[in-house]
Amino acid sequence: MTKKVWFQVGMGVLIALLIIKYVIEVRWILNPIFIIIKTIFIPMLLGGVLYYISEPLQRFMEKKGAPRWASISTILLLLAGIVTGLLLMIGNPITEQVNNLVKNAPYIEDKIMDVADIVLENKDNLPPQVEKFIDSISSSIQDIAMAGSKYVVTIVSGTVSATFTLILVPFFFIYMLKDHEKFAPNIYKIFSGERRTWVKETLADIDHVLRNYVQGQVLISLILALMTFIGYLLIGLEYSLLLAIFAFFMNMIPFIGPWIALAPAIVVALIQDPILVIWVCVVTLVAQQLESNLITPNIMGKSLDVHPLTVITIVLAAGNIGGFIAIIIAIPTYAVLKAIVKNIYEERKKIKEAATKSV
Numbered sequence: 259m260t261k262k263v264w265f266q267v268g269m270g271v272l273i274a275l276l277i278i279k280y281v282i283e284v285r286w287i288l289n290p291i292f293i294i295i296k297t298i299f300i301p302m303l304l305g306g307v308l309y310y311i312s313e314p315l316q317r318f319m320e321k322k323g324a325p326r327w328a329s330i331s332t333i334l335l336l337l338a339g340i341v342t343g344l345l346l347m348i349g350n351p352i353t354e355q356v357n358n359l360v361k362n363a364p365y366i367e368d369k370i371m372d373v374a375d376i377v378l379e380n381k382d383n384l385p386p387q388v389e390k391f392i393d394s395i396s397s398s399i400q401d402i403a404m405a406g407s408k409y410v411v412t413i414v415s416g417t418v419s420a421t422f423t424l425i426l427v428p429f430f431f432i433y434m435l436k437d438h439e440k441f442a443p444n445i446y447k448i449f450s451g452e453r454r455t456w457v458k459e460t461l462a463d464i465d466h467v468l469r470n471y472v473q474g475q476v477l478i479s480l481i482l483a484l485m486t487f488i489g490y491l492l493i494g495l496e497y498s499l500l501l502a503i504f505a506f507f508m509n510m511i512p513f514i515g516p517w518i519a520l521a522p523a524i525v526v527a528l529i530q531d532p533i534l535v536i537w538v539c540v541v542t543l544v545a546q547q548l549e550s551n552l553i554t555p556n557i558m559g560k561s562l563d564v565h566p567l568t569v570i571t572i573v574l575a576a577g578n579i580g581g582f583i584a585i586i587i588a589i590p591t592y593a594v595l596k597a598i599v600k601n602i603y604e605e606r607k608k609i610k611e612a613a614t615k616s617v
Contacts, residue, residue, distance in 0.1 A: 298430075301423050303587065305430030309438065310472040312337070316435060330435045348499060355500050460601045467593045474554075479509035482516065482549055489541030495523065496530050511585055512569050516546055568592075 312333045319329040442465070446457040487502035495501070505519035520542050527534035569589060576588035 297422075298426065300583070301426035302430050303583075304423070304427045305434055306468075307472055307476070308337075308427070308431045309434040310469050311476060312435070313438075313469070314473070326436065330432060333435065334432070351499050352503075355497050359497060359500070456601065456605050460598060463597045463601060464594050467597050468590055471590045471593060475510055475512070478549065478553055479506050479515075481553055482506075482509045482545055485545045485548065486519070486541065489545065490523070490538070493534060493537040493541065495527060495534060495538065497526055501526065511573060512589055514570060514573050516542065516549075 315333060315336075316329045319332060320326065324332075442458065442461040445461060446454050449457050483502045483506035486505045487498055490498035490501060501519070501523050504522060505516070508515040508519035511518070520538070523538045523542075524535055527538045572588045572592050573585055576584040
């Protein structure tokens, strides 16, 4: 019985649950380790994204004979030039739109409060579930208002943390560009024989999955943000550049992200001119149709092979567990785990076939 797959899987799950249970119970001992991991995780994640974006250029340059230091220097100079160029091109429009948004914030707040007052006045006529939802939102807003000083402290500490993250990102990025070929060998050299071959192939599959996801998703998000920006400009929507930048980051979340990006655009359209809501929906619908039928199939293909319902379930669960960062990393994490499980299954299948032939 101990050789049965179901028994081994069950024992593995049981041992994993016991490890998690005891780790939680002695968390105070491991707290310094958790703090270190939490501190370096975001810079390492951003460094990894930058690495996968710039890796094709590095590979191309080194195939043409450029030394490693030259490829890294070129990539850093190119990124610095792109950032500088973007700041020169869109820095003033962004500043202007942010200033306008701050200036019009009281007017926007009054409009939102007028709508909220109408809803609260008529909440008795709404279904009980909707009434409970409105009450919960009202209590949440009151809690936020009462804890104003707490949120100020949170904003200050968040700013310090963001500055520290921006300082660390280049170190991880440069290290990955310099020594990325050493990562996998340092892991699979621990093993020997067929197990080393399996670990090597599994790491290669993980690298392939992450490369396809990061490069494809960033390119898709950029194209969707550009289409959204052009569409908002054509319909005359205010804060179109800020909304497009917000859409770029939200589009990193497959399927759900574009609809999250739609929410603030609808709010702005309602305040500016209610008829614009229809045009905002049209722009989003056109962009989504182009993305799902033309852009994603040609850029991503079937590289991840994850069903849309699975994506939505994973994203919603990740959001409840770990917030926005968990949402961003949920799909690539699932794809990596899927690749590992697939490789385990194929390896066991090979072993079983070899055992059958030997008999």
